[in-house]
Amino acid sequence: MQRYIGTTTIRESPLLVSAFSNTTNPVPGTLYLSPKGHSFSVCEDMNPRLQALYGDAFLPDQGEGGPAGVGTVSFINDLRVDVVEHHVMVSLGFPFEKLDFRVYEHHGVNNEGMWMLKTIPKDPDNELSKHLFVSVRTGFFVRSETEQSNIKSQMWLLPTDPVSAITQQKYESVALLRDSWAWVHVVEFFIGFDLLINLFLLVVVSYHNLRAGVLWLGDSFVAVSSTFLVRGALVVLSVYVDKMWAIVEFCTYDASDVAAIEKISIYESIARADLMSLYLCACGVIGILCRERVDPVVAMISFELGYAYRQQMLTWVPAVLKAVNEYANEVFLFTMQEAINGQENISPMELRTTTEITSSAKVIATVLAPFMWSLLLIVVYIIAVKIYWRVYPEKLLILRSGNTSNTGKSDNEDALLAQKRQYTLFEVATGAQLESRFGLMSHYITCVFVKGTKYASADGIYSNGFLIANSKFLVQARDIWWIVLMKALQARVTNVYVYELKGTSVQQKARLVYPDTLSWSDLVHINITILT
Structure with a gap:
């Protein structure tokens, strides 16, 4: 685009000279620009259905919302000027309705990454101004966006220099994470607090034994060892009350990374704490079933290996990788609103917006498969311990x-x-x-x-x-x-x-x-x- 607009005035630009025959008279049709040149006919490599990102518009005064076409008009005569003024216009309902642009005043950006606009009444004496919030919003939610959602709100950054205003279109995103049931994860706080209390008691006991001339260091994992079943049950209950949102969000995060589609933001520490508690509980149950003691250090190492290399492990099995990619595509790529009859006459573009997902047990089991595979290390450890005690019996x-x-x-x-x-x-x-x-x-x-x-x-x-x-x-x-x-x-x-x-x-x-x-x-x- 840079080579078409030149470096001085628009009147002297190669675009006007070559494409419009050095005239500023209006020309019917659409001009297509490519590295090969310009043309008023459709480019061969151009997809007839464009996956363009329309904005979502919200009218807080009326409690309404929906798609909208957002554009700006800037008057540029000379590329050597310092500042470009942008005039915002919005067509509500586009691309499902015909273009009907209205001019709006731009009043900055709110904390959710949305433009704050205000209508300019045609008749100020008889018509009130209305507030409008617009942004490009993508992401996913369960049941409703206000209950449990992970949404990325993208703001269009308006350049101030003329060259950037013509050649660039930049966005800045804001992550909006909502979970109305997040309070249930406070159980992890009490689990951690209980662990710290027991560690404090261990330090006191070791200190008094040392003063008595006895060097004794007890098991620092006793708090975990003695209550792993209760802790696991509490975490399962909290996950159930939370409708598995933290786990689903974590699985979607991993699927997106593995498929290299889109980077999303999550509170990873919440899901990690839940998974760790459930993993340690599973290790304890395996130990009980095998009538063996599973060292908590070994269990933690096994969990950390599974957690650190979980995304690489998902690529080991083609069937698992395929399922992960399909889920990521379903969430992030196949969220275009289906075109209605006759919409192609309005616009060749499609609307991509937020999408509702479900907590599929199959998807969760697939994405969390590396943690299940790492439990094989615990089984191998138990077998090795049993062989060791058989060869070298415990002495009195x-x-x-x-x-x-x-x-x-x-x-x-x-x-x-x-x-x-x-x-x-x-x-x-x-x-x-x-x-x-x-x-x-x-x-x-x-x-x-x-x-x-x-x-x-x-x-x-x-x-x-x-x-x-x-x-x-x-x-x-x-x-x-x-x-x-x-x-x-x-x-x-x-x-x-x-x-x-x-x-x-x-x-x-x-x-x-x-x-x-x-x-x-x-x-x-x-x-x-x-x-x-």
Whole structure:
């Protein structure tokens, strides 16, 4: 286009000289420009149906909306001027109705990326001005745009210099993300907060043990290991209440990237948190079914691999890639409004706008297939662990005098193995499981033997969610904060039970906690040790 308009005045431009025979008289017909030249006949390579982007128009005063043709008129005589003035005109209903341009005043851009226009009344004394918002809007939604939607509003940037005004058409997009049910994802906040609280307790316990001369670091994933089923159920409930919008939006985002059609914006962290919780829950269920402990670190590594390389993995299977491309095309390319009879007489162009999508289980399963494939790593891990324990059976941990330990062969190992199958007082009193606890948890030594007596190990006690308060009480970690609240309010707000300790023995009857049952000193001095 640059070579047609020249560099000086329009009157001296090659376009006027060659195409219009150096005259400014009106000429009927349409002028087509191409790198080969100009012509008043249709170009051979031109598609008879143009996929042009018409704007969406909204009349807030009347609560109406629909398609519109938006254009500008600029008077340019000389390309050497500094500023070009644009006059905006809009034809409501185009391309489904004939052109009927009205001039509008431009009053800037709102926070949704739409031009704010105002009509110029033909009779100001008897006709009121009307407000009109226009923009090129694409994207998708479920049920309605005001409930759950991901829309890109594109603003036409009007150039100020004459050359750019003739040769360029630039847009700036604004992402509009709406989810009226997003509040349900607050469950992830409470899950994360619970994890931080448990990490704080772990630091306190490790500190007190270190002061006592014992270096002990517990499993930092205990909060996840002990409640992965509950966490998974809460996330499933939140996803259901949200009508799976975050997952559908995430799948559409990945499909668009893989098909290289259009880049969209999403709150990726929300979908990532949901998928991580569901993935860890699935790992725990697999561990229970296989009667094996799945290390949370291994589960996290497997999830991160699947998450990081999910889009590349979608290209591994041709059938999966085809399904992903078809879905992306359906959402982003096949959203043209069907032409009505006779519309070709009005305009060869088509209207592309926002489209409604559905939460198809098939599409979700296809796009999330990499996460399912990465679960095979967990199965391989379980098989490898079972082979390892078959080849190298777990040794008994025997504490001898002088606080030394030994895991080698013992003269009475058969007798100790028989005793290992018996329950400790800790297991009998609390109902906790040391040997037969499976799922999402780290491997730990369940019990130790001191002078032929079986003790529940510190790791076994902590992994079952228990702590020792000042060597007096056995307390569930999740009840610590309830006890703190009761002492602060001096009222029993809920039923909390603890087990009294006599030395290393757990009393078999639980004790109901009152505000004065445990002192502040008891709550501060929490640690962990072996118990019979």
